[in-house]
Amino acid sequence: MNGFGDKLAAAVAAKRNPVVVGLDPRWNSLPANLKTAAEGALGDRAAQAAAFTRFCKAIIDVVAPLVPAVKPQVAFFEELGPVGLESLAQVIAHARQKGLLVIVDAKRGDIGSTAEAYAAAYFGEQASWPSDALTISPYLGDDSLLPFVTAARNSDGGLFTLVKTSNPGGKQFQDLICDSQPLYRRVAAHVEKLAAEDAGTHRYGSVGAVVGATYPDQLAELRAAMPHAWFLIPGYGSQGGTAKDCAAGFDARGFGSVVNNSRGIIFAHSRREFARFGEARWEAAVEAATLDMIAALRAETPVGTLG
Amino acid sequence: MNGFGDKLAAAVAAKRNPVVVGLDPRWNSLPANLKTAAEGALGDRAAQAAAFTRFCKAIIDVVAPLVPAVKPQVAFFEELGPVGLESLAQVIAHARQKGLLVIVDAKRGDIGSTAEAYAAAYFGEQASWPSDALTISPYLGDDSLLPFVTAARNSDGGLFTLVKTSNPGGKQFQDLICDSQPLYRRVAAHVEKLAAEDAGTHRYGSVGAVVGATYPDQLAELRAAMPHAWFLIPGYGSQGGTAKDCAAGFDARGFGSVVNNSRGIIFAHSRREFARFGEARWEAAVEAATLDMIAALRAETPVGTLG
Numbered sequence: 001m002n003g004f005g006d007k008l009a010a011a012v013a014a015k016r017n018p019v020v021v022g023l024d025p026r027w028n029s030l031p032a033n034l035k036t037a038a039e040g041a042l043g044d045r046a047a048q049a050a051a052f053t054r055f056c057k058a059i060i061d062v063v064a065p066l067v068p069a070v071k072p073q074v075a076f077f078e079e080l081g082p083v084g085l086e087s088l089a090q091v092i093a094h095a096r097q098k099g100l101l102v103i104v105d106a107k108r109g110d111i112g113s114t115a116e117a118y119a120a121a122y123f124g125e126q127a128s129w130p131s132d133a134l135t136i137s138p139y140l141g142d143d144s145l146l147p148f149v150t151a152a153r154n155s156d157g158g159l160f161t162l163v164k165t166s167n168p169g170g171k172q173f174q175d176l177i178c179d180s181q182p183l184y185r186r187v188a189a190h191v192e193k194l195a196a197e198d199a200g201t202h203r204y205g206s207v208g209a210v211v212g213a214t215y216p217d218q219l220a221e222l223r224a225a226m227p228h229a230w231f232l233i234p235g236y237g238s239q240g241g242t243a244k245d246c247a248a249g250f251d252a253r254g255f256g257s258v259v260n261n262s263r264g265i266i267f268a269h270s271r272r273e274f275a276r277f278g279e280a281r282w283e284a285a286v287e288a289a290t291l292d293m294i295a296a297l298r299a300e301t302p303v304g305t306l307g
Numbered sequence: 308m309n310g311f312g313d314k315l316a317a318a319v320a321a322k323r324n325p326v327v328v329g330l331d332p333r334w335n336s337l338p339a340n341l342k343t344a345a346e347g348a349l350g351d352r353a354a355q356a357a358a359f360t361r362f363c364k365a366i367i368d369v370v371a372p373l374v375p376a377v378k379p380q381v382a383f384f385e386e387l388g389p390v391g392l393e394s395l396a397q398v399i400a401h402a403r404q405k406g407l408l409v410i411v412d413a414k415r416g417d418i419g420s421t422a423e424a425y426a427a428a429y430f431g432e433q434a435s436w437p438s439d440a441l442t443i444s445p446y447l448g449d450d451s452l453l454p455f456v457t458a459a460r461n462s463d464g465g466l467f468t469l470v471k472t473s474n475p476g477g478k479q480f481q482d483l484i485c486d487s488q489p490l491y492r493r494v495a496a497h498v499e500k501l502a503a504e505d506a507g508t509h510r511y512g513s514v515g516a517v518v519g520a521t522y523p524d525q526l527a528e529l530r531a532a533m534p535h536a537w538f539l540i541p542g543y544g545s546q547g548g549t550a551k552d553c554a555a556g557f558d559a560r561g562f563g564s565v566v567n568n569s570r571g572i573i574f575a576h577s578r579r580e581f582a583r584f585g586e587a588r589w590e591a592a593v594e595a596a597t598l599d600m601i602a603a604l605r606a607e608t609p610v611g612t613l614g
Contacts, residue, residue: 026420045435075417075424081396081435086389109414109444110382111474113333117382128352128388137416139446139469143476162446167418169450176485176493183490186483 004133004158006200008230009255011068011101016306017294018254020103020232021063022262023072023091025052029267031282045080049087052077056091059266062287064098066294069132071103071232071260085129092129101132103232103258107162109137111144119151133158135210135232138187149194149207158206158230161191164222166212166235184218188225195228202255204230211249213241213259220248223256231257236293237264243293243300254306259297265289311440311465313507315537316562318375318408323613324601325561327410327539328370329569330379330398332359336574338589352387356394359384363398366573369593371405373601376439378410378539378567392436399436408439410539410565414469416444418451426458440465442517442539445494456501456514465513465537468498471529473519473542491525495533502535509562511537518556520548520566527555530563538564543600544571550600550607561613566604572596 012018027035027048034051060070072095077088095102108118122131136148138161145161152159164174164184174184188209195205208230211222219233231249235241236259249257268274268289269282277285298304319325334342334355341358367377379402384395402409415425429438443455445468452468459466471481471491481491495516502512515537518529526540538556542548543566556564575581575596576589584592605611 024421026424073417073421075415075421075428079424079428079435081428082389082393084435085392089388107416107444107447108382110380111472111476114331114380114382117333117386121382121386121388128386128391137414137444137446139444139480140414140472140474141476141479141481143474165418165447167447167450169418169448172448172497173446173490173493174448176490178483178485178490183480183483183485186480190479 002200003153003156003198004206005198005204005230006202007132007156008068008101008158008258009200009202009204012255012258013306015066015068017067017297017303018258019067019290019293019297020069020071020258020260021059021067021265021290022105022260023056023059023070024262024266025055025076029263029270030055031269031279033280046083049080049083052080052084053087053090057094058283059286060091060095060098060100062283063290064100066287066290067100069101069103069258070095071105071262073262074104074106089129092131096130103133103135103160104129104131105135107135107137109140109144111140112147115144115147116151119148123151123155123157131157133160135160135162137162138190142190145194153198153206158208160208160210160230160232161187163187163191163209164211164215164218166214166239166241170212185225188222191229192226195226199228204228204255208232210234213245214239216245216248219246223248233257233259237261243296246297247301250302252302252305254303261293265293309507310460310463310505311513312505312511312537313509314439314463315375315408315465315565316507316509316511319562319565320613322373322375324374324604324610325565326374326597326600326604327376327378327565327567328366328374328572328597329412329567330363330366330377331569331573332362332383336570336577337362338576338586340587353390356387356390359387359391360394360397364401365590366593367398367402367405367407369590370597371402371407373594373597374407376408376410376565377402378412378569380569381411381413396436399438403437410440410442410467411436411438412442414442414444416447416451418447419454422451422454423458426455430458430462430464438464440467442467442469444469445497449497452501460505460513465515467515467517467537467539468494470494470498470516471518471522471525473521473546473548477519491529492532495529498536499533502533506535511535511562515539517541520552521546523552523555526553530555540564540566544568550603553604554608557609559609559612561610568600572600
């Protein structure tokens, strides 16, 4: 074991797939049988947070044997206030206990000792939300990334830096041509430098990149430009990205990317393909949607070579 | 009253200065008499959070008659976990009760309904941390800013978007030349467009910019380029920015910028100039440092014209 780069490779190899299940507990989409305990949409935050915890733990129980990692989205927990963030801590602990890696999607970023404080919240066993990896934002530059890099490495943790995001508006600044290269390539070059610094036995380091499935050409371009960086690929499913769109994110061994799906898995009972389960059997829909995504990635990408 | 642009102008006019006191409760810098109740630096988080609350409330009591706004830095509260974020809620409530505007420094940023969830955490009286303004990060582009803009406007709240930050590494990406203009000018152009959309009777809209005091030339350039955007200026004091460095951030009436100082005020008892108070009289040092900064800005910038 040699830091997060190898840790993630081992988890992907063990499950023979790179699926990350995104834990985005949106109140309005929660299965009805989980909401009955919580009174009203604007009502009791503690009851809502308890419903979030039950929902996420149930998903974790279904997907833990199937996938290498989950990705809780902090925003939905944060919206509920301190009780929501207590729920997040319980969800993270449950996922790790079940052997899943936990990538916390927080997109944090700040400078100096402020960045250190954020990093301390998520890295290390003393942390409030002890995580395996964290998403961060690059706009503040190299000295803002460094405290996160240090804290991640000290705990065998990893980072995914926003490089080329999956949303339509992402191109507004990320695609601006800066001295003959798009901004995202400038950010990518810095991330690659950090990744190469502690590349493990599987070639990947602890600092990775967020690269959306919705821009397959840029995914191929960035895979070539960042040989040592793990990619976290959002945008699969509900945002329009397909397994084929993700193919260029992998190396020949099937490593190099993990692919996130949030709504398409956790609210699969709302999808036409899985409507047969009905809302009452939403956990069976989660399992079916996870297996469906694994199969699609194994069929359409080098992931099939994982054995 | 016409939204946050006017609200901030009224607050600055009422106090006749643009000083924002940054609430960055760093455990190691806290006055000793506040720490005695909390056991150990790595110890009881609830006790540490209680010390943060007492510390910030005491500062608020000192500065509420003097300045228009405070800026809690979420990272330091987040580091302590859910109990820290409960403290943040108490600090925000206390500041607003004392008539201060509260600018929450969170540098959040995400897309779609995820950004909506973050915005809902900070804007509106139902929010977990009901704030007057929030700092946000622009890397994800226009569609990521919009949910924050909508939520802010719906609650007469404001935003400060990272444009040109005060840290040395800020220039790494922000100063890249994109089609003949630095990236920060591209972000500035978008912020100015949003600011102009709801400019109030004092000319400023609800969407502002973070522009560091440590780059006075860019501050002047951006003041000219963004006539409708309030600036939140970090970097004063400990980071090296002076009152003179901030001068170009103001219009002739003394509006246009608010200037933050965190460590230089809240830990003033550690500064040579205010060592005469001693640690036991740290609140007197806070008051003296605040008055000192107000006087410097009134002497060296158009703030003196506020009357």
